[in-house]
Amino acid sequence: MHRFANPARFLRIAAIIQPWAMAVAALSFAAGLWFSLFASPADYQQGETVRIMYIHVPSAWMGMFCYTAMAVFSAMGLIWKHPLADLMARATAPVGAAFTFICLVTGSLWGKPMWGTWWVWDARLTSMLILFFLYLGYMALADAFDDPERGQKAAGILALVGVVNVPVIKWSVDWWNTLHQPASVVKMGGPAIDATMMVPLILMAVAFKAYWILVLIFRTRSEIAGAKLRTLRMAQVHAAGQAE
Amino acid sequence: MDNLSAFFAMGGYAGYVWPTYILAVVVMAVLLIASVRSAHANERDLEAAQSLRPSRRRRNNPSAASAEPGAEEVPQA
Amino acid sequence: MTRKKRRLYFVILGLLAVGAAAALVLSALRQDIVFFFSPTEIMEAKVPTEGRRIRLGGLVEQGSVVKDGATVRFKVTDGANALPVVYEGLLPDLFREGQGVVTEGRMGQGVFVASEVLAKHDENYMPKEVAESLKKSGHWQGEHPEQVQK
Numbered sequence: 001m002h003r004f005a006n007p008a009r010f011l012r013i014a015a016i017i018q019p020w021a022m023a024v025a026a027l028s029f030a031a032g033l034w035f036s037l038f039a040s041p042a043d044y045q046q047g048e049t050v051r052i053m054y055i056h057v058p059s060a061w062m063g064m065f066c067y068t069a070m071a072v073f074s075a076m077g078l079i080w081k082h083p084l085a086d087l088m089a090r091a092t093a094p095v096g097a098a099f100t101f102i103c104l105v106t107g108s109l110w111g112k113p114m115w116g117t118w119w120v121w122d123a124r125l126t127s128m129l130i131l132f133f134l135y136l137g138y139m140a141l142a143d144a145f146d147d148p149e150r151g152q153k154a155a156g157i158l159a160l161v162g163v164v165n166v167p168v169i170k171w172s173v174d175w176w177n178t179l180h181q182p183a184s185v186v187k188m189g190g191p192a193i194d195a196t197m198m199v200p201l202i203l204m205a206v207a208f209k210a211y212w213i214l215v216l217i218f219r220t221r222s223e224i225a226g227a228k229l230r231t232l233r234m235a236q237v238h239a240a241g242q243a244e
Numbered sequence: 245m246d247n248l249s250a251f252f253a254m255g256g257y258a259g260y261v262w263p264t265y266i267l268a269v270v271v272m273a274v275l276l277i278a279s280v281r282s283a284h285a286n287e288r289d290l291e292a293a294q295s296l297r298p299s300r301r302r303r304n305n306p307s308a309a310s311a312e313p314g315a316e317e318v319p320q321a
Numbered sequence: 322m323t324r325k326k327r328r329l330y331f332v333i334l335g336l337l338a339v340g341a342a343a344a345l346v347l348s349a350l351r352q353d354i355v356f357f358f359s360p361t362e363i364m365e366a367k368v369p370t371e372g373r374r375i376r377l378g379g380l381v382e383q384g385s386v387v388k389d390g391a392t393v394r395f396k397v398t399d400g401a402n403a404l405p406v407v408y409e410g411l412l413p414d415l416f417r418e419g420q421g422v423v424t425e426g427r428m429g430q431g432v433f434v435a436s437e438v439l440a441k442h443d444e445n446y447m448p449k450e451v452a453e454s455l456k457k458s459g460h461w462q463g464e465h466p467e468q469v470q471k
Contacts, residue, residue: 037265038251041448045415048255050446055268079328098275106264113260116413116439122356160336164343175347176354177378179423184444194447211272218279225286232293 006084007224014217021217025210032203040200050197052110057185058204059103063131064166066096066212070138071163074156084220086152087227089159090142091219095212097135104128115179123172124180127165134162148230357423360397360404363433370428377404377433378423378441386418397422397433408435415440 036054043050073089076082107125108118119125138155145151173182185191191198254261347354357378358368368375382403385396393412396403406424416422421441426434447455 033265041450042255043446044449044452045420045442046446047257048261049257051254051261052264053446055264059268075332079332080325094275094279098271102268102271105267109260109264113257114413114415114440114442116411116416117437120356120439123354160332161339163336164340168343168347176351176356178356179439179441181442182444184446187444192443192445194451196448197446211276215276215279218276218283222279222283222286225283225290229286229290229293232290 010084018217021210021213025207025214028203029207032200032207035203036200040196046114049110049113052106054200054204056103056106056110057201058208059099061205062208063096063100063103064169066092067131068166071159074159078156087220087223090223091216093135093139095215100132100135104132120179122178122180123176124178127169127172130165131169359399360402361399364402364404374427376423376425381418381420381422383418404433406433406435408438412438413440415442
């Protein structure tokens with residue numbers, strides 16, 4: 001029973017956080033949409049296409065953030081055999097994959113009119129594509145074994161090995177020359193983005209983080225119930241076997 | 245009206261800006277709905293399975309799995 | 322040593338090993354990951370250009386763009402050297418003098434014959450009014466103050 005002691009605490013805390021996460025996600029997303037589509041100026045060079053940035057850049061941040069979170073949860077699961085950490089790693093993977101996918105497609109939609117191409121194999125774009133495949137690999141591996149614990153272990157190791165890709169993505173634009181421009185927000189000497197454009201960017205980033213928390217709660221709840229259901233059914237099969 | 249059509253035209257980049265926002269909203273909505281549904285489905289199944297099962301303190305009842313849910317719910321006096 | 326501690330050290334050691342391996346591979350591949358070469362690198366023959374498709378990157382030199390029907394001629398500069406480029410085809414919307422550009426093609430007789438031209442923008446984002454007032458007040462922080470026109 002001690003295995004579910006922590007999940008019980010998680011469910012209690014999650015019930016408190018859930019409505020707040022929902023409110024923050026909905027409000028900041030609505031405000032973010034308002035600012036990114038109406039109440040912000042066009043860029044002096046890129047015109048209206050700068051509005052793609054308000055989806056593209058926060059998605060890229062989420063892609064890297066979710067992977068880092070997944071690696072940390074996986075490490076906790078592997079080292080301390082914390083069952084909840086494994087469930088949270090599994091719950092984070094599809095969120096990260098979704099945002100990485102959004103980042104890649106919207107980057108393409110931005111690249112075509114501005115750069116003149118949908119895709120190039122430069123260091124930034126390639127390392128981001130590798131991140132997407134790492135997520136897919138993690139999700140496939142976690143479900144590939146009949147014994148969920150073995151699948152979790154294999155997937156956890158992949159998450160930890162793949163985490164080297166995260167700093168490569170971040171600094172790819174500094175280490176190599178790329179078609180992708182260097183960092184604008186997190187860089188030495190302060191951001192190179194006008195304040196009027198920072199507002200929608202930050203709002204969207206907050207909305208996406210709250211969205212992650214919300215989905216994390218639902219998916220972890222689902223995983224906890226699923227795990228309990230499995231042990232319950234196993235016990236029933238076991239009891240039925242003994243009764244015969 | 246001119247303002248509105250100018251807004252939808254996005255300076256000639258409508259074909260790039262709007263798909264960006266539609267994609268983000270659709271992907272996020274699909275993932276959220278799928279997650280909520282799977283949580284509710286699993287929690288419902290778990291509750292149903294738990295109500296079928298005799299409480300741990302009672303001795304094992306071989307017919308537990310086939311009994312009607314209500315039969316196991318009789319409160320102990 | 323407890324098993325938990327052993328697993329912790331194992332994970333840390335594993336991460337260090339993977340990180341070191343990645344660093345070695347990436348630094349060995351440094352030349353291959355580079356997306357484009359500068360005019361100086363190509364003109365000083367630091368890269369083999371003979372019959373090979375390569376990418377040339379830099380800034381479009383001010384006042385160098387000459388359009389003749391579908392043919393465009395311009396110079397790509399890295400500050401030290403400028404290499405003339407000839408290109409036939411559509412240019413991306415962001416292509417303009419003073420802005421970054423990456424072209425792909427082959428070296429001809431002193432001219433880079435491009436088959437593809439991509440625009441590369443910088444990391445600055447601001448409304449037009451801000452760019453103009455920054456330029457007017459002399460507080461323009463960009464590397465290429467001449468890129469704000471109109």
